[in-house]
Amino acid sequence: MKIIVLNPPYVDDFCRSARWAAKSRGRVQRHPDWLLILTAVLEKAGHQVKFVDGAALNMKKTDVEDIARQFRPELAVLHTTTPSIYNDIDYAKTIKGLTGAMTALVGPHVSALPADTLMIDKGAVDAVARGEYDYTIRDIASGTPLSDVAGIDWLDGETVRHNPDREPLDVKELPFPAWHHIKPEWYYDAGKKFPFLTLISGRGCFGKCTFCRDTQLMYGRKLRYRDPVQVVDEMEYDVKLFPQLNEIMFETDTFAASRQHAHGVCDEILRRGLKISWSCNSRVDIDLALLPLLKKAGCRMLMVGFEFGTQTGLDSVKKGVTVEQSRKFAEEAARLGFVIHGCFMVGAPGETEDTARETLRFARSLPLDTIQVSGICTYPGTELYAWAKEHGYVVADDWREWVSKDYEQVTLLSYPQLTKERIDQLIDEGLKGFYLRPRQMARMLLNIRSMADLKRKLYGLKAFLNYFGKNEIK
Numbered sequence: 001m002k003i004i005v006l007n008p009p010y011v012d013d014f015c016r017s018a019r020w021a022a023k024s025r026g027r028v029q030r031h032p033d034w035l036l037i038l039t040a041v042l043e044k045a046g047h048q049v050k051f052v053d054g055a056a057l058n059m060k061k062t063d064v065e066d067i068a069r070q071f072r073p074e075l076a077v078l079h080t081t082t083p084s085i086y087n088d089i090d091y092a093k094t095i096k097g098l099t100g101a102m103t104a105l106v107g108p109h110v111s112a113l114p115a116d117t118l119m120i121d122k123g124a125v126d127a128v129a130r131g132e133y134d135y136t137i138r139d140i141a142s143g144t145p146l147s148d149v150a151g152i153d154w155l156d157g158e159t160v161r162h163n164p165d166r167e168p169l170d171v172k173e174l175p176f177p178a179w180h181h182i183k184p185e186w187y188y189d190a191g192k193k194f195p196f197l198t199l200i201s202g203r204g205c206f207g208k209c210t211f212c213r214d215t216q217l218m219y220g221r222k223l224r225y226r227d228p229v230q231v232v233d234e235m236e237y238d239v240k241l242f243p244q245l246n247e248i249m250f251e252t253d254t255f256a257a258s259r260q261h262a263h264g265v266c267d268e269i270l271r272r273g274l275k276i277s278w279s280c281n282s283r284v285d286i287d288l289a290l291l292p293l294l295k296k297a298g299c300r301m302l303m304v305g306f307e308f309g310t311q312t313g314l315d316s317v318k319k320g321v322t323v324e325q326s327r328k329f330a331e332e333a334a335r336l337g338f339v340i341h342g343c344f345m346v347g348a349p350g351e352t353e354d355t356a357r358e359t360l361r362f363a364r365s366l367p368l369d370t371i372q373v374s375g376i377c378t379y380p381g382t383e384l385y386a387w388a389k390e391h392g393y394v395v396a397d398d399w400r401e402w403v404s405k406d407y408e409q410v411t412l413l414s415y416p417q418l419t420k421e422r423i424d425q426l427i428d429e430g431l432k433g434f435y436l437r438p439r440q441m442a443r444m445l446l447n448i449r450s451m452a453d454l455k456r457k458l459y460g461l462k463a464f465l466n467y468f469g470k471n472e473i474k
Helices: 033-044 061-071 085-099 108-112 114-120 134-141 213-219 228-241 259-272 288-296 311-316 323-335 353-365 383-391 420-435 438-446 451-470
Strands: 002-007 048-053 075-079 102-106 127-129 152-156 159-162 196-199 247-250 278-282 299-307 339-346 370-375
Touching: 002 033, 002 061, 002 085, 033 048, 033 134, 048 061, 061 085, 075 085, 075 134, 085 102, 085 114, 102 108, 102 134, 108 114, 108 127, 108 213, 114 127, 114 152, 114 159, 127 134, 196 228, 228 259, 259 288, 288 323, 299 323, 311 353, 323 339, 339 353, 339 420, 353 370, 353 420, 370 420, 420 438
Parallel strands: 002 048, 002 075, 075 102, 102 127, 196 247, 247 278, 278 299, 299 339, 339 370
Antiparallel strands: 127 152, 152 159
């Protein structure tokens, strides 16, 4: 079967693959790794696949139309996000109209609201693949009747049919992403060594965080790791495919949550003598005794979900860690020489201006190299969203309002004691308060060790100025 897998364009610099779909404050563009794993699954099954990253290339609709006319797909698979859902459905309708292709949508938004999605423009979308979609789409492509495909909602005439859920797959069976469809230079992030590539060593997370979209909607609360040999095989494959790579980013939500998995990957890297800088996401409650091994195996940067600097904030979102654990983690990682990127939020249930400022002070008190501060993410299908809707705290009335009028990240909650407007102001004040300190600027300058480092810092500075140039927070 001829299949087009489309990461649809929306607006310039819109990042679809991040945990918050928007123009990020850091102007990040992230790799479509999940879609390219799907592409590899389909190619392995013998299908002819055309992958199109319209988002990364800032394509126009006419570009996608031309590709569809030329390729003539029989099946079109489109990634979706909450703010772009109407746009994404319109692309499905356009491709169906041009080629007659069956259309299927994937992603967290449609997983949360499959029936609502199918009814937005009835007939534009044939099926929604809920949650983990790799084998679901493979079944559709193989010609399995929609009535027999696990994990989908589909249109049966005027009626939406809801099929049983699909069991989580064995991640050890998955092929490497079909990276041959993209160029690493299309993707950028001031915190990563350019060019870089992402790698997913496992799916799922044991955490119970109420705001986490992908754990609740896509991959579940059970950790499923690939074999360490597979992981390092993929690293070597990536370096061979793209010799220009300077870094690999482990986008696994909780890479080091399993001591056995992290130890196995690091031991395999060291056994093979693989020399490539890599970074990973981390919680603060990992076994700190792992950190020296990560460093020895080439880990350069840790991207850490600190989230809040108050225990009430952490507890309100069921983070399952303490403020003291956060501080100990940061101090030990800094002592060992890791670059640390801290992720913080404002707007937890019960948040006040005082508690928000405490989080921002906490961020400044830690030995961090860079941070991001966001309004707490509130996506349909999550426990946090259900709670906020029940209490009338969600300010958006339309999915397009999940971003600002400039398509930037924007706060979605407003409380009696802390309004949406004040949350947004605190976020910007927090970013300025962190980065504009003389000590922090000196720290960032001292970390410049190469021309590549200088280019990353200049890109970050440009993104910082671009964001604040459009947001008139004094």
